Amino acid sequence: MATDRELAERYGTPLYVYDLARVRTALEDLRAALPQPSRVYYSLKANPHPGLVAELRRGGARAEVTSRGELAAALAAGHPAAELMYSGPGKVRAELDEAISAGMRTFSAESFGDLERIGEAAVAQGVTADCVLRINAAGAPGQAGLRMTGAPSQFGFDLDGLRGERARLLARGTRIVGMHFFPLTNARDEEGLRAELAQSVRTAAELRDELGVPLHLLDLGGGFAAPYATPGERPVYRELRTALAAVLDENLPGWRDGEPVVAFESGRYLVGDSGRLVTAVTDVKHSRGKDYAVLDSGINHLGGLSGLGRLLPLSAQPLEPGPEHAVDAPDEGSVTLAGPLCTPADVLARAARLPGVRSGDLLVFPNVGAYGLSASLLGFLGHPAPAEVLVDGGETVSATRLALTRHAVEPFDGLRAKDANPMTETTAATATAPDATAPAWDEAYESLLHEVLPRLSAKGPLRPDSSLKAAGLDSLAMVEVLVRVESEYSIAIPDADLVAATFATPASLWRVVSALREQTVGPA
Structure with a gap:
């Protein structure tokens, strides 16, 4: 069983350590606090580390994603696309296309425009x-954390707007x-959470009764608390399960049978x-009268908004002193913990009680499994990311490092095309007009297109x-299609032919393939 110092010596600092046993315990605790039967979605925005996402999947949690990157992380961790929930404002067509193509079918709509784009x-x-339908309703009175709705917001449908334009809920495709x-x-x-x-x-x-809309799935969101970068324990919700079950029984009596x-x-x-x-x-x-300890990690690795005072105060705990010592180490009072970035905003804690802290000491920020590295200013000033080590029962499971890379971007997702967007430039005439001059293709070509595009001429022979x-x-x-055609016929389609017109119909693509084959092996 490796200690934090041993892990730091092995992988260097700064270093994130995630304990999978704690993830399993948190999921068990949350389920015990919730009325049953119920479904739990893990929100990947908290931490998309593939090891954490996979552990929660093994525990039976589903995943809620809000971007193409989170979708990729959930799929890579083994989540079936059909069980995912896609939420968040500002969804664009490209990400919706990708999600649906991957097999996703469940989406949270934030507005009429969002609903129509999904459709x-x-x-x-x-x-x-x-x-x-995500609902922006008034919140319950009393204390709350960061409020997401109940005020003017980019999140959800306002109730007045929903009631006034409910005919728009009949969006085609949804x-x-x-x-x-x-x-x-x-x-x-807990009292405030129960009320919400x-x-x-x-x-x-x-x-449901007023608008006449179905209610097969009721996602109540969350609000479950956890300490952040300070010592402490997750709350235990002792009365939530019983109290909320009673409210469900009164208002939605079919919920125990899954409706909703x-x-x-x-x-x-789940991961904090x-x-x-x-x-x-x-x-x-x-x-000038203040003591500073400069760390090898700052707001580029932990809570990027901390430099604006949003996440302060944070709290570090010392391990045993390291081998190096500073002559002017503060013996009493408080110290400011500053990061390595060239900005006065890079402060992780003010007035930290760390008497005798010295150069070479290791400090630990606890409870940062959520909104840590991936919520930080990782790209600012180009420092490398910390190693991220997964442990389970004291044993090291994996050690990885997130890297930002730059790569060339070609028009249309890297395809070697000259068109800015060949998929949108196909004309109606090209896409629908019969092509009587199309040469006859072989069985391999037709089979290839059917394998890549199962919806292509599902009934009968392939139409040119x-x-x-x-x-x-x-x-x-x-x-x-491009890779398989080039491999099948030992050709290389030149950039000049990688345009919308080439990929408009089976006939238009085959003409290019056939011409290149003749140049390579002569007429068939």
Whole structure:
């Protein structure tokens, strides 16, 4: 069983350590606090580390994602796409296309425009998207953490707007299946959390009856608290399960039989206490009446907004002193913990009680498994990311380092095309007009297109004038077709031919392939 000092010697500092045993315990504790049956979604924004995401999947949690990167992380961790929830404002067509193509079908809609964009993406791929409506309702009175709704916000439908334009809920390509609430995060006390969740249940029942919308899935969000970068324990919610079950029984009596399915989301509660940041003191100095300890980690690795005072105060705990010592180490009083960045905003803690701190000492910030590295200013000033070590039962499971890389970007997702966007430049005439002059292709070509594009001429033989775009030829499928065609026929399609017109129909692509084959091996 390696100690933090041994891990630091092995992998260097700064160093994040995540304990998978704590993740399992947190999931068990949360389930014990919630009414059953219910579903738990892990919010990847808290920490998308693949090891943590995979551990929660093994424990039966589903995943809630808000970006293409989080979608990729969830899929890589083994989450089935059909079980994911996609939420967040500002969804763009490209990410919706990618999510639906991957097999996602459940989305949280934040506005009428968001709902319509989801529907357009679904129609383009010949599917229907199941949508829950995120509701921006008034919050319960009393103490709360960071409030997400109940005020003017980019999150969710205002109730007045929803009631006034409910006909717009019939967006083509979508099916309303329920509602989504997330009024606050990191609730300050159990009483306030119970009140918020209970009010969401009552609002959902009222809207279901008033608007006549189905309520098969009720996502009540979260708000489950956890300490951040300070010592402490996750709260134990002793009365939440019984109290919330009573509210559900009163307002939605079918919930125990899964109508609706009741779901909750959590990030910080599930992974917050699993992580700690080990950092080394590189210098200790006295400046104009104040003592400073300069660390090898700062707001680039821990809570990027801490430099603006949003996350202060943080708290570090010392390990045993290291081998190096500063002559002017403070013996009493407080010390400011500053990071290595060239900005006065890089301060992790003010007035930290660390008497005798010296250069070479190791400090530990506890409870930073959520909103740590991935929520920080990692790209600022170019310092490398800390190593991230997974441990389980004292044994090291893995050690990785996140890296920011720069790569060349070509138009249209890296395809070697000259077009800025070949998928949107296909003309109606090209896509639909019969092509009587198309040469006959071989069975390998037809089989290849059917394998990559299963919706292409599902009934009967392949038509020369079929629209490849309508059959699902997006950027990823286009690259796959290109690679497989070049491999099958030992050709290299030149950049000049990598344009929208080439990939418009089976006939247009085959003409290019056939011409290149003749140049290579002569007429067939």
